[in-house]
Each structure stands twice: as structure tokens, then as C-alpha cells.
Amino acid sequence: MITLYLSRDAASLALGADRVAAALLRDAATHGLDIQLIRTGTRGAVWLEPLLEVATPRGRVGYGQLRLADVPSILDAITGDGAHALNIGPVEAHPWFANQTRLTFARCGVIDPVSVADYEAHGGLAGLRRALELGSAAIVEEVKTSGLRGRGGAGFPTGIKWNTVRGAAADQKYIVCNADEGDSGTFADRMLMEGDPLCLIEGMAIAGIAVGATKGYVYIRSEYPHAVATMRAAIVAARRAGLLGHDILGSGIAYDMDVRVGAGAYICGEETSLLDSLEGKRGMVRAKPPLPALAGLFGKPTVVNNVLSLASVPWILAHGGKAYADYGQGRSLGTLPVQLAGNVKRGGLIEVPFGLSLRRLIEDWGHGTATGRKFRAVQVGGPLGGYFPDRLLDTALDYEAMAAAGGLLGHGGVVVFDDNVDLLAQARFAFEFCATESCGKCTPCRVGAVRGMEVIDKIAAGRDTDRNFSLLDDLCETMTDGSLCAMGGLTPVPVQTALRNFPEDFDRAGRKLAAD
Amino acid sequence: MQTAPATNEATPPGWDKARAHAIIDGMKATEGAALPMLHALQEAFGYVPHPAEAMMAEALNLSRAEIRGIISFYHDFRQAPAGRHVMKLCVAEACQSMGGPGVAERLLTRLGIGWGETTTDGSLTVEKVYCLGLCACAPAALLDDVPVGRLDDDTATLLAAEAAGGMT
Incomplete structure (x- = not known):
């Protein structure tokens, strides 16, 4: 029997992986080939997808950028000597992969995402087992030693956050995973949840043990239907295997979790807005303090961490914080x-x-x-x-x-x-996006974003430019200093870097003169 | 993105009070029930029917205004049915860098509709979305739950035709 691996990550599906899978099974059947097709997550080389991998004595050999029409010749190659224009050789030896350091994503694209046995065979659960040996205080120390900082963007030291929640006295604490990955250009959370969801579950369980939280939620944006489905299936599998529930791996410690689905609001990626949304409200940003670590979900002490922060924890516990900090x-x-x-x-x-x-x-x-x-x-x-x-x-x-x-x-x-990009248009888009997605609670963000669009439009039209540039500066300063959260506070970053680094795109009048 | 709710008291399309009641009643003990409940109602009816708001308000001990406030805050929740298929086209930065907004605008022009609107045959609603997490194969789209990468004019037209049942 030949074992084949093909990703079912949303990006692979977007490039035709399901059609390729159906053709492989159909053609193999007509040729009487005995194949086993395992659907994995993706290793992340989206440019190579759909990437078919074949188990060989040399390791897994890849055939990249597969089109439907390639399937018959690929099957010939697999059963023959492997020669094919799309053969990239042993996948892990390909420079695009070999030059990476895969810690958090070591299993992603390699294993069946919802198989606990496969997960464990590839190093999974070592972190959780060690965490159960160490106990609460030592887990937090290990995470502090690792130097892990919040991967959602704010970069706050994870160990310090955990320590605050650990020290808070309450009848109920929560672990909340922020999987509302709304930033354009980012898809790491989605990829991990679709390719190695058990790693996130393990990380959240370790967090629960560390701070004394028995309940967790993964808040996933609704634009990620595949991640939602895989995450839910993985939670069911984890419960069945005793990784979640009232007695994690026979330790007597309880921790369980569920998936919650967002509803198309970028602002819910901001942690306090996310908490309000989880509570069943409009996703309005809260003023801090109080910190979510002390008064978070339903007013209880809550760890809010990004997917990648939590998914880094199993490796850190398995190999030690020091080993992680060496990178x-x-x-x-x-x-x-x-x-x-x-x-x-x-x-x-x-x-x-x-x-x-x-x-x-x-x-x-x-x-x-x-x-x-x-x-x-x-x-x-x-x-x-x-x-x-x-x-x-x-x-x-x-x-x-x-x-x-x-x-x-x-x-x-x-x-x-x-070089087709127009940085003035990008700056305007930054304001437009903020105006669309602002929760509306604070004035600098709610009003500033709209005013920003108007000012940029005036600059684009060459109207009163000196005055409007200084107005733009003033507006950016107000938003930076006066907004309640990062949405309004950081919208000036794309605007001001576009202006500073590409001033020529804002000089419409000058450009027109030059053209004339 | 959202159509104004019907103001008359006519029965909303597809309304089934018993079904709505079963959904709301079955979830009211859930922690922070509002969003899961709204998702379930929209899954069942294709939108959040107007009479469900009062039922939710009662079950969750909230005012009807609060329920309306939650529905209107989130882009996902519809107050009127969409077309038989929904195509979400990404117009965020990564897709902008690959011409996504242009593909989207040209499709809307060919279909003769604007953002959030439905074709006259009721087959397709086209919605604007900021990021589908398919940024390394931009421009991206989601047709119902099927992701599409490297979208171009031809593919967009083909997908719209498929949604219409093979008729262009």
C-alpha cells in the first residue's frame, strides 16, 4: 500500500486540493492501486499547494503545484521511479522548509490534525505530562524563562500575565484563546487550528493547570469555517482521549473548553472587546484597568492569549524554557x-x-x-x-x-x-478600515477615522495641502494619544509611515506639474 | 451590508415560531448565549427573523433594544434573507496587492449589483470581507463555505454562473 498525504487546509482547498484528492482516489481505483490518502494541514508553503506527499524509504517526497490534469502522470511516477516535473524531492530537505526552525509548527502539515495517536507519536503531550509533574508555580516559571511574549501583537510577557491570574483568588478562572485573526496578511492561527489543533488544546490545558482555570474558550472568527470545524472535531477527540474533562490524563485536575464563533467584527480581536463579545454583548472595548487578568470574562480572572502564544507552550514545557530562549x-x-x-x-x-x-x-x-x-x-x-x-x-x-x-x-x-501600489490610497484605506470597524466607544477612533479619510481626500485633490498636512499630523497625534485601544491608537502607523516613507505619492500637485 | 428589517407585521419569510423557540430555549442556559443563539437562528432561517428578537430578549432577560444592538453591531447577522448563495470577496491589503478590489468591482458591475446586494434572480449575494486568511494566494473569495484563491475575472464570472445554476 502507498501512503499519500494531501493538505485540507483552507488555502490548499482554495487552490484545488479537494478536486485533486477526488481524482487521485478515482484514478487509483480504476488502476487497481492500493493507496491510503491522509488529509493533513498544510506545512505552509502555500505557493506549492496543492502539495502531494508520498511516503517513501527516503522520507516524504513531494509533488508541488498539482493541477487536476497532472493526477494520472503523478500516479505513474509514484508507482514508477518517481520521475516527474513536479517532483520536489524529499519535502523536508527543500530549502524553503530546511532553512526554517519549526517549533510551534513542527507537526503542522505532517500529521492527521484530529488524531490524538498521530499527535502523540510526533511529540505531542510531552509538554502536558511535564506540566502535570511540575505543578502550577513551576509551569509559570518555565514560561517566564522562555521569554515568550504575546504573539497577537502586543508582545506582553506571557509568564507575567499567567502569574497575575495565578495569584488572583476567585471561584472561577478562564483561559480565553484569541483566534479572531483579523489582520490582513496573517493566517498562522488559522493554519495551526486546521493543521495541529491538539497543540492549541494542549497549550490551553497547560495554561489552565498553571493558573487554576477549569474552563476555556477559543474565540474564532466566522471567516474561518474550516478552522472552526477542525477545532471542534479536535476538542471532541481530546475529550475522548482524556486530555480534557474533569480528570486530565488521570491527574485529578479539571479543564475543559469550547469553541465560540465571532460574527464579522475586526475589533473583537482586541482582548476586552473579545471578552464582551464572548459574554454575548456588542464587542465594545473596555477601559483598562481593571486588567482582564484580574477582571476578565464575566468579571473573573482570565488569561487572554493569542493562538500562537498558547501553541508555543507545549514545546516550551517539553524542552524547557531555556531551550526556547536560546532562539x-x-x-x-x-x-x-x-x-x-x-x-x-x-x-x-x-x-x-x-x-x-x-x-x-x-x-x-x-x-x-x-x-x-x-x-x-x-x-x-x-x-x-x-x-x-x-x-x-x-x-x-x-x-x-x-x-x-x-x-x-x-x-x-x-x-x-x-510598484502599482499608491501609498496615498493605502493611507486612506487605513482610515476607511478604522471607520468601518471601530467599536465607536471612544471619540478619537470613531470620529478621527472619518475625519482622516476626508483630510486625505483633500490632500489627494491638492486642496489647501499645507494646512491639511498639518491637520493630518494633529489628527494622528490625537488618535495615537487619545484612543482607548490599539485600533484607533495605531491606525496612524500605516498613515504616517506611508507619508514619511513615500512622500512622493502624497504630492499630487507636484506630480501633476511634473507630468505637465 | 444589511437590509432594513421589514416594518410591517407580515410573517417574515420562512418563519417558524416553534423552531425558533426550540433554538432559543435550548441555548438560553449557555454562558454568553447571545452570539451562539444568533448564529443558530441564522443557520436555521438564513437570517435573524424579526420576531425572534423579542423571544431572545425574554429568554436572556435583556431589552429588545439590546438584542437589536447586538445584531446590528456584527456584520454577519442579516435582518433579511440573502440570495441562495453568498460570495464573500476580500478587499483587505493582501488582496489589494494582487488586484482583488478591481476583480470585485468588475464582477459587481457585470452582475448589476452593489456590495451586499443580491442578483435579481435571487441566486447570489456578494459581500465585502476584510481578510479570509488566504493571503498567500490572493485575491481570495469564499463562495458559501468553499474557499477560492488567486481569483481573477474569469473565475469570478464562472463562480457567479455556477451559483445561478449554470445560467449566465
């Missing part, structure tokens, strides 16, 4: 799952230690723009992140370096633009 640089320790997207030839998820430069990412992994046109700009960190030109591409991907360059790392999304 990375400065105060950005461990690995960062970068998501390379937009106008790039080889896009996907690349897990590397913190510190890789944008240039190496875009050139070595991305192989330039998808359109083949000249690179012009990159936006790092989602819709609230900065736009950088070529001369800033040597900036390292870490929290401090990105901040020093006037931007932010955010959730690790990197969106590439070719």
Missing part, C-alpha cells in the same frame, strides 16, 4: 511564525527565530513579487502596521527593531506590494 535575539526570544503574503512569488508561513531581516525574507523565501514587477512597499503587522520601502528592508523582524523603524511586528504578517 531569537535581544528581548524577542524564541521563534516567530512569519506570514509572507500579498504580491510575492513564494508566499506562506515561515517559522524562524526572531531577527530575520525583511530583505532575506522577501528575497530568499519570497523570490520577489508574484507579478514580476518591481518591489515598492511592504506592510508589516497587519492593517495597523507600517509601510516600508526598499531602503528599510534590512530591518530585523523583532519587536524592538520594528518599533524603532516606526512600525510594529504585530502578528507577524508581511504583505508585499509591487
Whole structure:
């Protein structure tokens, strides 16, 4: 029997994986071939999808960018000597994968996502077992030692947050996983939930043991129907295997969790808005303090962590916080799952230690723009992140370096633009997006975003530009300093980096003169 | 994105009070029940029928205004039925970098509808979405629950035709 692996990640499906799977099964049956097709998550090389992998004595050999028409010849190759134009050789030896450091995403794309046996055979549950041995205080110490910081964007030290919740006295505490991954250019949370959901469950269970929380929720955005389905199936499998419930792995410790689905509101990725939404309300941002760690979901002490933060925890517990902290640089320790997207030839998820430069990412992994046109700009960190030109591409991907360059790392999304991009239009879009998605609670965000669009429109029309540029500065300052949360507070980042790094796009009058 | 609710007291399309009651009653003990309840109602009816608001308000001990406030806050919840199929087209940054908004605008022009509107034959509603997490194969779309990557004009037209049952 031949064992084949094909991803059922949403990105793979978007590129035809289900059609390829159906054709493989049908053609194999007509040729009397005995095959077993295992549907995995994706390894993250979206540019290679659909990527079929075949178990061989040399390891798993890949056939990338499969089209429906390739299926008969691929089956010939598999049963023959493997020779085929689409054969990329042993997958893990391919430089796109071999040059990564897969800690959090080690199993993603490799295993059957909802098989506990497969999960355990690939190193799963080692972290949970160690956590049960260590006990609450030592787990928190281990996470502190790892240097893990919140991967959702804020970069707050996870161990310190856990310690606060651990120290709070309450009859009920919660673990809330923020899987409302709304930033354009990011898909790491989705990929993990579709490819290795048990890793997130294990991380949340460890968090529960660490802080004394018996209940958890994963709040997943509704735009991710496949992640919702896989996550739910994984929770059922985990309960059946005794990883969740009133007696985790026979320890006597209780922890259980459920999936909650968002309803199309970007702001619910902000932690306090998410909590209100989980409570069944409009997703309005709360003023802090009180911190969610002390008064979070239903007013109870709550750990709110991003998917990637929680999914890093099983590795940290299994291998030790010190081993994790050996990766990375400065105060950005461990690995960062970068998501390379937009106008790039080889896009996907690349897990590397913190510190890789944008240039190496875009050139070595991305192989330039998808359109083949000249690179012009990159936006790092989602819709609230900065736009950088070529001369800033040597900036390292870490929290401090990105901040020093006037931007932010955010959730690790990197969106590439070719020379067709108009940075004035991008700046206007930043305001438009904020106006559409603002929860409306604070004035700088609610009104500022609309005013921002109007000012940019005036600048675009060349009206009273000096006055409008200074008005724009003033508005950005008000939003930065006066907004209740990061939505209004960071919307000026894309606007001001676009203006600072690409002033020529804002000089409509000058451009018109030059053209005349 | 949302059509104004019907103001007359006529029975809303597909309304089944017993079914709504069963959904609401079955979920009212859930922690933070409002969103799961609204999702379940929309799953059952294709939208959140007007009379369900009062029933939810009573079950959750909230005012009807609060329920309406929740429904209107979230882009997902409809107050009127959509077309038989719903196509979500992404217009966020990663898709912008690959010409997504242009593909979307041209499709809307060909279909003769605007964002959030339904074709005259009732087959397709087209909605704007900010990010589907398919950013490395942009531009992206979601037709009902089927993801589509590297969307271009031809594929968009084909999908709309498929939604209409093969008729262009």
C-alpha cells in the first residue's frame, strides 16, 4: 500500500486540493492501486499547494503545484521511479522548509490534525505530562524563562500575565484563546487550528493547570469555517482521549473548553472587546484597568492569549524554557511564525527565530513579487502596521527593531506590494478600515477615522495641502494619544509611515506639474 | 451590508415560531448565549427573523433594544434573507496587492449589483470581507463555505454562473 498525504487546509482547498484528492482516489481505483490518502494541514508553503506527499524509504517526497490534469502522470511516477516535473524531492530537505526552525509548527502539515495517536507519536503531550509533574508555580516559571511574549501583537510577557491570574483568588478562572485573526496578511492561527489543533488544546490545558482555570474558550472568527470545524472535531477527540474533562490524563485536575464563533467584527480581536463579545454583548472595548487578568470574562480572572502564544507552550514545557530562549535575539526570544503574503512569488508561513531581516525574507523565501514587477512597499503587522520601502528592508523582524523603524511586528504578517501600489490610497484605506470597524466607544477612533479619510481626500485633490498636512499630523497625534485601544491608537502607523516613507505619492500637485 | 428589517407585521419569510423557540430555549442556559443563539437562528432561517428578537430578549432577560444592538453591531447577522448563495470577496491589503478590489468591482458591475446586494434572480449575494486568511494566494473569495484563491475575472464570472445554476 502507498501512503499519500494531501493538505485540507483552507488555502490548499482554495487552490484545488479537494478536486485533486477526488481524482487521485478515482484514478487509483480504476488502476487497481492500493493507496491510503491522509488529509493533513498544510506545512505552509502555500505557493506549492496543492502539495502531494508520498511516503517513501527516503522520507516524504513531494509533488508541488498539482493541477487536476497532472493526477494520472503523478500516479505513474509514484508507482514508477518517481520521475516527474513536479517532483520536489524529499519535502523536508527543500530549502524553503530546511532553512526554517519549526517549533510551534513542527507537526503542522505532517500529521492527521484530529488524531490524538498521530499527535502523540510526533511529540505531542510531552509538554502536558511535564506540566502535570511540575505543578502550577513551576509551569509559570518555565514560561517566564522562555521569554515568550504575546504573539497577537502586543508582545506582553506571557509568564507575567499567567502569574497575575495565578495569584488572583476567585471561584472561577478562564483561559480565553484569541483566534479572531483579523489582520490582513496573517493566517498562522488559522493554519495551526486546521493543521495541529491538539497543540492549541494542549497549550490551553497547560495554561489552565498553571493558573487554576477549569474552563476555556477559543474565540474564532466566522471567516474561518474550516478552522472552526477542525477545532471542534479536535476538542471532541481530546475529550475522548482524556486530555480534557474533569480528570486530565488521570491527574485529578479539571479543564475543559469550547469553541465560540465571532460574527464579522475586526475589533473583537482586541482582548476586552473579545471578552464582551464572548459574554454575548456588542464587542465594545473596555477601559483598562481593571486588567482582564484580574477582571476578565464575566468579571473573573482570565488569561487572554493569542493562538500562537498558547501553541508555543507545549514545546516550551517539553524542552524547557531555556531551550526556547536560546532562539531569537535581544528581548524577542524564541521563534516567530512569519506570514509572507500579498504580491510575492513564494508566499506562506515561515517559522524562524526572531531577527530575520525583511530583505532575506522577501528575497530568499519570497523570490520577489508574484507579478514580476518591481518591489515598492511592504506592510508589516497587519492593517495597523507600517509601510516600508526598499531602503528599510534590512530591518530585523523583532519587536524592538520594528518599533524603532516606526512600525510594529504585530502578528507577524508581511504583505508585499509591487510598484502599482499608491501609498496615498493605502493611507486612506487605513482610515476607511478604522471607520468601518471601530467599536465607536471612544471619540478619537470613531470620529478621527472619518475625519482622516476626508483630510486625505483633500490632500489627494491638492486642496489647501499645507494646512491639511498639518491637520493630518494633529489628527494622528490625537488618535495615537487619545484612543482607548490599539485600533484607533495605531491606525496612524500605516498613515504616517506611508507619508514619511513615500512622500512622493502624497504630492499630487507636484506630480501633476511634473507630468505637465 | 444589511437590509432594513421589514416594518410591517407580515410573517417574515420562512418563519417558524416553534423552531425558533426550540433554538432559543435550548441555548438560553449557555454562558454568553447571545452570539451562539444568533448564529443558530441564522443557520436555521438564513437570517435573524424579526420576531425572534423579542423571544431572545425574554429568554436572556435583556431589552429588545439590546438584542437589536447586538445584531446590528456584527456584520454577519442579516435582518433579511440573502440570495441562495453568498460570495464573500476580500478587499483587505493582501488582496489589494494582487488586484482583488478591481476583480470585485468588475464582477459587481457585470452582475448589476452593489456590495451586499443580491442578483435579481435571487441566486447570489456578494459581500465585502476584510481578510479570509488566504493571503498567500490572493485575491481570495469564499463562495458559501468553499474557499477560492488567486481569483481573477474569469473565475469570478464562472463562480457567479455556477451559483445561478449554470445560467449566465
